[in-house]
Amino acid sequence: MTLQSERKFEDRLQVVKDLLARNEDVALNEYIQQLHPADVAEILLKLDYEDQEKFFSILSWEQASRVLEEVDSETFTSLIGILKKEQKTLILDQMSQDDMVDLLADLSEEKRKEIISLLDLENAQEVRELLVYQEDTAGGIMTKDFIxxxxxxxxxxxxxxxxxxxxxxxxxxxxxxxxxxxxxxxxxxxxxxxxxxxxxxxxxxxxxxxxxxxxxxxxxxxxxxxxxxxxxxxxxxxxxxxxxxxxxxxxxxxxxxxxxxxxxxxxAGTSEIEYTDEDKLSSRIYASVKSRLPWLIITMFGGLLSAKVIGSYEAALNKNTSIALFMPLLAGMGGNVGTQSSTLTVRGIAMGNIKGKEVLKTLLQEFSVGFLVGLVCSIIAALLSLVVQGDIALSIVVGIAMWANMITAASIGTLVPLVFKRIGVDPAVASAPFISTTIDITGLSIYFTLTTILLNKFIL
Amino acid sequence: MTLQSERKFEDRLQVVKDLLARNEDVALNEYIQQLHPADVAEILLKLDYEDQEKFFSILSWEQASRVLEEVDSETFTSLIGILKKEQKTLILDQMSQDDMVDLLADLSEEKRKEIISLLDLENAQEVRELLVYQEDTAGGIMTKDFIxxxxxxxxxxxxxxxxxxxxxxxxxxxxxxxxxxxxxxxxxxxxxxxxxxxxxxxxxxxxxxxxxxxxxxxxxxxxxxxxxxxxxxxxxxxxxxxxxxxxxxxxxxxxxxxxxxxxxxxxAGTSEIEYTDEDKLSSRIYASVKSRLPWLIITMFGGLLSAKVIGSYEAALNKNTSIALFMPLLAGMGGNVGTQSSTLTVRGIAMGNIKGKEVLKTLLQEFSVGFLVGLVCSIIAALLSLVVQGDIALSIVVGIAMWANMITAASIGTLVPLVFKRIGVDPAVASAPFISTTIDITGLSIYFTLTTILLNKFIL
Known part of the structure; x- marks a missing residue:
């Protein structure tokens, strides 16, 4: 087993398909025996339903239970369905308990009971006990197979x-x-x-x-x-x-x-979307929309707030529409540096690197980073906007706004996850939409305030 | 060892500090013996230099080598420095080879040679061999301690x-x-x-x-x-x-x-920033700026491109400055849905879930998701912008632009990582800045094109 594993997989799948087509059960059985159950399961999942049935019936009981440990709950039920009752009992009892419990947790109450009734008494009792625990706790992932x-x-x-x-x-x-x-x-x-x-x-x-x-x-x-x-x-x-x-x-x-x-x-503002190879496209799309839409709607209200902010400076915009040109640049750069800071902070919290005295150090650090990268970016932005637009006063405003914006964004990106952590909200979940909205609004406010003050004074 | 591990750590640290202050070596030694080497190392790292020296000298040889396996290379060299030569040899030879090699890889050539010269001949030879391999390959992380x-x-x-x-x-x-x-x-x-x-x-x-x-x-x-x-x-x-x-x-x-x-x-557009508890704040800031600035500069050019795009529609803006109000909303929402799509795609590629036929399915899926979430968001956006600005024609334009923008953004967010993967560029590294820039530009182009066409026709 080396690096060419993907290629190998295609080859193996082809061999299995050929042997199945030619009904060479003995040769197929010999071939499967050389493979790891995880590989056998991978092949099984890529066959169509009739071939799956045929292929599964060729496996030994031991192999069948190892393979069932590797599949998803849908395939599990369909494969179990093709077995005779005494086979079911034999194969199910051989399965590792924690994998079995994971599979059962995804099934309907009825299906679950049916399968547990096939287990031997002791195993059934243990599996029932394990199903009581929350899926993401130690009880939910443990096995009772220990010495x-x-x-x-x-x-x-x-x-x-x-x-x-x-x-x-x-x-x-x-x-x-x-x-x-x-x-x-x-x-x-x-x-x-x-x-x-x-x-x-x-x-x-x-x-x-x-x-x-x-x-x-x-x-x-x-x-x-x-x-x-x-x-x-x-x-x-x-x-x-x-x-x-x-x-x-x-x-x-x-x-x-x-x-x-x-x-x-x-x-990225989406909860985990669980779907398997077998799911229909339509149900995958539904699951995806359901987990992504709430975040998008929340951020949209943020976007409308920025519209309000810009609206209150419409007079300035009316006088000089060039101001609008650099709005996406400023908002974007604030968003970028803010995302960097919040990502580093959230990951730092998750990895246990930011606690106690490190909190203040992190804040100071991100502020300084915002100060430095902001300085570099604002000089470049001012020079390039001068080239693009040829308006010296506007270029100075863009540069200063960029600098102020990036320092603020880096600080907000760091502060928000830290505060969320402190008040018991998951920093990862809350940071992305909240931060991007906050940064957009502060960034635009900084820009327009500077524009109004400076451009009014020196030019308009 | 239960959940209160953070609290426990503070308690332990305090016990160790107290015992060190009172020079109670025997009691301290007894106390340390109950702890796991990983915990001992954690405590050690939080002591000041003199206490570290004192604390380390109290450890048994066996403990000292287990603890050295857990520290970073800087602490490693400083702790090794306080040992007598024969102690060094004993302790170093007890260390696990892969951890030792990791530590040595971070040291200067000279320091490395010095430490290897202290090992027994066979071990020294093996460690030298291991140091030859690239750090992120099997050879670089393996140990020769096997049966x-x-x-x-x-x-x-x-x-x-x-x-x-x-x-x-x-x-x-x-x-x-x-x-x-x-x-x-x-x-x-x-x-x-x-x-x-x-x-x-x-x-x-x-x-x-x-x-x-x-x-x-x-x-x-x-x-x-x-x-x-x-x-x-x-x-x-x-x-x-x-x-x-x-x-x-x-x-x-x-x-x-x-x-x-x-x-x-x-x-987030930053390479890994490696720093330890011991690093000075200034060197941490320097490392952070160095790894983040290139990404920010790249995206800035993207931002200036959007300025160019807006500039070419300045006439439309001059006629109706309200158009500018919804630019951040549109760009932001495109960015959000694009980030969702690219994140799901990049992670899907990394986890091996998107290959072969799945590629087309993923594209179709993300397009559909963009279509649906875009539809919902565009209706909400149109209604809310009507409330905010009271301009029916503009609200219709905002709605349509939002829809088109979100479909495009979802498709681009999916397509770019897939294409990057195909041409051999790491999808994760290249996607973030590239996608946000592309989406900003396409989004603004869509918005202004629609504005020009529709607003001209119906109102202006």
């Missing part, structure tokens, strides 16, 4: 237990240690277990300092802890410190990517 | 080897299998090794399908593979398939966060 041993058994016993039960567990890189009331009291790496003397007691070799999270810990905080402490899994405990589940690092990676996407979308 | 066994030994022998050598290796969750020319031929999980019969041969139980990357594979591609296949580590091979190193999932998390930050910054 825990009692603190009072020996290393030898622990290894024997592991041999018997490890098949089930999603990760056995950490062995969690509990007391006789299931409370989390320690942790061991599998390696430490293996290199220890067989007759030692677990409690004598375990680490007592365990980094854990609560059921309701936000998934972003969970990700932060896993990243900070370089963990492969993190245990989840309830309020009595009872071990309830674990979250593995592969799910943490998903959380990190999800949160980054969310932040990026919020900057 | 590999020959395919022709038994499970028993392999476990014995592991017991002896595992102390060194950064991860022993996967055991890589090589042939007698060091070529990667298979992989085993530690768990599989333990549950296998001791007299079996490794080659009979290993998986032959190993997902690996080359030395020069881009780190973003490495992250994509690790995320896709849910790996805890990925092996790195040279062109002859010889096993050269591994990359562990904790480093992959760093890569994912780094790349997300980079993308977010590029959107």
């Amino acid at each position: 825990a041993v009692r603190k009072d058994i020996t290393v030898y016993q622990a290894i024997e237990d592991l041999r018997e039960s490890a098949g089930d567990a999603e990760t056995v890189y950490y062995v969690y240690v509990v007391d006789n009331e299931e409370r989390l009291v320690g942790v061991l790496s599998l390696r430490e277990l293996i290199v220890s003397k067989p007759n030692k007691l677990i409690e004598d070799i375990m680490h007592e300092q365990v980094i854990s999270v609560n059921l309701d810990t936000d998934q972003e905080e969970v990700a932060r802890l896993v990243a900070k402490y370089d963990l492969l899994a993190i245990p989840v405990v309830d309020k009595d410190n009872k071990l309830m589940g674990i979250i593995t690092v592969d799910d943490i990676i998903d959380v990190i990517e999800e949160e980054a996407t969310e932040d990026i979308y919020k900057f | 590999a066994v020959r395919k022709d030994i038994t499970v028993y022998q392999a476990i014995e080897d592991l017991r002896e050598s595992a102390g060194d290796a950064e991860t022993v969750y996967y055991v890589y299998v090589v042939d007698n020319e060091e070529r990667l031929v298979g992989v085993l999980s530690l768990r599989e090794l333990i549950v296998s019969k001791p007299n079996k041969l490794i080659e009979d139980i290993m998986h032959e399908q190993v997902i690996s990357v080359n030395l020069d594979t881009d780190q973003e591609e490495v992250a994509r593979l690790v995320a896709k296949y849910d790996l805890l580590a990925i092996p790195v091979v040279d062109k002859d398939n010889k096993l050269m190193g591994i990359i562990t999932v904790d480093d992959i998390i760093d890569v994912i966060e780094e790349e997300a930050t980079e993308d977010i910054y590029k959107f």
Whole structure:
């Protein structure tokens, strides 16, 4: 598996399509066996419905459950639909619990019940419990497939237990240690277990300092802890410190990517739009409009406010329409430097770099940056507007307005996310429309005030 | 370790400061032992220089090396400086190779040589080899601390080897299998090794399908593979398939966060600004100005182009200055919807969701979204501008211009990143300034053309 993965994918898809067309089930089965379940799922998703059915029926039970872990809930239901009842039970019970819960969370109540009824009793009970937790909390992303041993058994016993039960567990890189009331009291790496003397007691070799999270810990905080402490899994405990589940690092990676996407979308003034390959274009468009329109309408009122501002200076505009020429330039440059400042600030807050004393330092820094880049830009703008329009007085006004505007914009872009953070509003969500509107209005006010004062004095 | 981590940090810092002030070395040492190295490093970084020295000298060798892995290169050199030579060697040899290489890469040639000369011969040689690779490739982020066994030994022998050598290796969750020319031929999980019969041969139980990357594979591609296949580590091979190193999932998390930050910054028109807590404010400001100014200057030329466009319609403006009132509204709304479209497209490309047939579908989708949100916004804009200005003809022009503008902006916002991707330019880096300028100019042209045609016909 190297860089040419996209090319490889097309090749594989072609091979599968050919073998399906020629009904070469045995050859196809052999071919699939060499592939990773994630690749098999990718191929499956690109086949049409009949081929999907045929292809899925060729998979072994083990493969089928691994593949189901990788698909979206719609494909999941349609694939499950083509199985016989006893097959369903076998395949579903093999699936990883956290992936199963994610899929079920997207289904209707009825569909969900139907699928849970197919699971074995213990698994069904656990899945039901997991479905209770909020999707973006530790409880919502954890799995109950973990290994825990009692603190009072020996290393030898622990290894024997592991041999018997490890098949089930999603990760056995950490062995969690509990007391006789299931409370989390320690942790061991599998390696430490293996290199220890067989007759030692677990409690004598375990680490007592365990980094854990609560059921309701936000998934972003969970990700932060896993990243900070370089963990492969993190245990989840309830309020009595009872071990309830674990979250593995592969799910943490998903959380990190999800949160980054969310932040990026919020900057652009759109909430996350969830759609899959299978969705119809019309429902994708509907979802997109629904998440984007509110932001656009909010900013439109901001735009109308700027119209009001300009309107109040219409007399000046009437005297010298050239003033209008540089309005987009000034508003645009203010917007650009403001976006830079707010992006750096919002990301800095999200990454935990701006707190305590750093807040004042950040403000001072952004003000200074606005001062410097504003100075450079205003000189260039004044010179170029002189070339474009040939009006010295206007060029001076444009230059000064640009400078004042950029300093203000950088300061507003920094201040707004900081204030929002302080009053408990998500800085990412609120900053983009609020900042662009504020900057537009202050920028235009600065420009027109300067125009009125300076141009009146010196020329008009 | 729960949610109150920020509060906890302040408490810990205070405890450490108090103990340092009272010179209670023994108590301090006991206190530190309960903490994770990442927490110890965090505390260390917040102390002033003298306290840092004192604090660091209290750490055990093992702790000192774990802490050094967590600090930046500046702190690293200053802390190393306070150690005696034999201490240096001991502590440096304990450090994880990939972290050490990251630190060394930021130092001067001279400093780097000095530190490498303190390492034991084998480690020094390996570190020198790692320093050759580009920082953002697999070679640049891999470690040579891995476990590999020959395919022709038994499970028993392999476990014995592991017991002896595992102390060194950064991860022993996967055991890589090589042939007698060091070529990667298979992989085993530690768990599989333990549950296998001791007299079996490794080659009979290993998986032959190993997902690996080359030395020069881009780190973003490495992250994509690790995320896709849910790996805890990925092996790195040279062109002859010889096993050269591994990359562990904790480093992959760093890569994912780094790349997300980079993308977010590029959107805002600024390259990544790397600075640490220790940097002086002046150097932070300098770094920030340097990375932001080029983008601002580029967009300024765009702003002057819009001035040119408005200038060519100055006659229309002279007749009716009210036209100027709605320029910021129109330009702003075009910019907003364009940013939404370009953000969704750029992120879609980065996440691998837009390829092949999806390209056309995405374009069609964004065009439709522009059409629909544009329709809603243009009706609202027309009505509100009527309220604000009371000019029916102008309101109609504003409405139509808004609609046309938003459809165009959504299409441009989608098309530009797609085209940039096709011609091999990073969509994230080039889109923001290019798109905002293009949209400003097309938006104003649409507005003025419509104004000239419609207002002339019906009113003026």
